[in-house]
Amino acid sequence: MIYDSHCHLNDPKLYPNRAEIIRRAMDNGVAYFLCVGWDVESSKLAISIAHEFPSVYAAVGLHPENLEGVDAYSLEEIKKMAKDHKVVSIGEIGLDYHWFKDEKDHIKQKEWFIKQIDLANELGLPVSIHARDATQDTYDILKEHPVLKKGNLHCYSGSKEMMLEFAKLGYYFGFDGPITYKNSIVPKECVKACPADRLLMETDSPYLSPIPYRGQDNEPAHVKEIAEQMALLRGEEIESLENRLLNNFKNLFHVEQ
Ligand SMILES: [Zn+2]
Secondary structure (H helix, E strand, O other), X not given: OEEEEEEOOOOOOOHHHHHHHHHHHHHOOEEEEEEEOOOHHHHHHHHHHHHHOOOEEEEEOOOHHHOOOOOHHHHHHHHHHHXXXXXXXXXXXXXXXXXXXXXXXXXXXXXXXXXHHHHHHHHOOOEXXXXXXXXXXXXXXXXXXXXXXXXXXXXXXXXXXXXXXXXXXXXXXXXXXXXXXXXXXXXXXHHHHOOHHHEEEOOOXXXXXXXXXXXXXXXXXXXXXXXXXXXXXXXXXXXXXXXXXXXXXXXXXXXXX
């Protein structure tokens, strides 16, 4: 049994065909999906998909790239939604300095990251973190504002050294398509060095398709390629790796069943 700890079945590219896409994934052994929101509307849609399909869970939150126009009301909406029984995480939240270079934007992103950490702590939920070109600031915030139920750095793209620092704070790490790309050296090193009890598989569908699907829209069925690549990189039997990684997923997100 495998799972996808970060996918966007709520994305317009996947949503219309979600039933088929979920079926194809289940045929590949995918038992759980964490469908992640990026703003109020996509978070609502994530919950509605989670209500349609027993194996789908939802994360609700405001992504650092989607903060234009957010206000106290948006946070109130996220809070209301987060009380739904299928919501297992606040996310995706975090910092993106790749698309946003301006210091003013960074200040705003940090502010909303912290507000949503506070919300996760108020509700007793873990967080799903997006951190791009912002590893140090993400670390500093998590150190200063500990998340009680921890969380994962999805599509982890920092250094191995920083990964081990985040691990000391109790965080988990999700890896997806890039670990199958030939020129992607550091993510592969990170998969090899990741503490066994902190590793998670994900796709970030519809983005980041693994080899041999690169260039096409990604979908949760392809998390199989991620699990196989992880087993190869770590020199582990696929079955024991899958079992352990399923435990990691359950330990972090406390899914039922
Ligand atoms: Zn995502």
